[in-house]
Amino acid sequence: MDNFIFSINTTMPIFLVMVIGYFLRRIKILNEDFVKVANKLNFKVTLPVLLFRDLSSVDIRAVFDLKYVLFCAIATSLCFWVIWGIAKLFMKDKTMIGAFVQASFRSSAAVMGLAFIQNVYGSSAMGPLMIVGAVPLYNVYSVLVLTFEGTNEDGSKDTKKLKEAAFNIIKNPIIIGVILGLAASYFRVDFPEIIDGTVNSVAVTATPLALIALGAGFEGRKALKKIKPTLVASFIKLFAQAAIFIPIATALGFTGEKMIAIVVMLAAPATPSCYIMAKNMNNDGTLTASIVVATTLLASLTLTMWIFILKTVNLI
Secondary structure, eight states: OHHHHHHHHHHHHHHHHHHHHHHHHHTTSSOHHHHHHHHHHIIIIIHHHHHHHHHHTSOHHHHOOHHHHHHHHHHHHHHHHHHHHHHHHHOSOGGGHHHHHHHHHOBOIIIIIHHHHHHHHSSOSHHHHHHHHHHHHHHHHHHHHHHHHOOOTTSOOOSOOHHHHHHHHHHOHHHHHHHHHHHHHHTTOOOOHHHHHHHHHHHTTHHHHHHHHHHHHOOHHHHHTTHHHHHHHHHIIIIIHHHHHHHHHHHTTOOHHHHHHHHHHHHSOBOHHHHHHHHHTTSOHHHHHHHHHHHHHHHHHHHHHHHHHHHHTTOO
16 A cells, blocks of 8 residues: 555656646646747756766766666667567558657656655665666667658658768757766766756756646647557556566566666656657657656556565565
8 A cells, every 4th residue: 555655646746747737728828839948948958957967976887787787778679679660560640650659668767767766765776777778778769760750841751861860869968968977977077066056956847847848738639539559558668568578677686676677667657758859859749748648647556566566576
């Protein structure tokens, strides 16, 4: 029961902030211009700064575990390529593929993952390691699928996108934030307090602003028309990936904090930055918002289930 209450307290405030954004849009306090500007600000500034802060604040040298990082990277890669392949084969509406794939494999590891692990264990050393293994790949793979599956303004697809994908990866602000954060951690850069305070002040705005913009941009009636891909993506995000890779993680000997971080990586809700990137790269923002909302709402139940199972078999 305590785990259920904990999961509700972790996920419901996130969902309720989205509801606030949706309500503010309905009563015309917020409008489409706000959504566009907020999404751009999050994509280019606040989310990269958040990732930089989280990664630069941990001693990567002291906690680095190559086996664990490789597991996170390989699991993330397999999930992405398999989901993209299945979507290419079976999705009838090809304009939804980029949004569907991104939201199906990409977890809210940085936005809510560290907080979740810290609430269970008090502090997190494995959370940042999971971020090292997964988050850079989240962003590289997201740029790839959103670039290749995105549509031009006239609705057409550009087939010559290899150079564009490479350029998008190089200039992606979130990837830049991850690289700079890793560099600062590895070289143990000690920033002055005034810099730390400024970075933290910007970073703490990332999640609430992303959630409010997500709620304000959510198009309820259009999303209901896409309920089937939303439910399929939610099943993959919250259950299927974890059901496949948790037994493998168990066989490799991962327990405790490492296992909790793996559960967050595999079965946490789709991150709000999915919506931001989809909107900024000409993909289906409506479907992405629908998946983010659905997975956030359902995660209180599915995460509770995974924690209960892991405790029952003495893995945490």
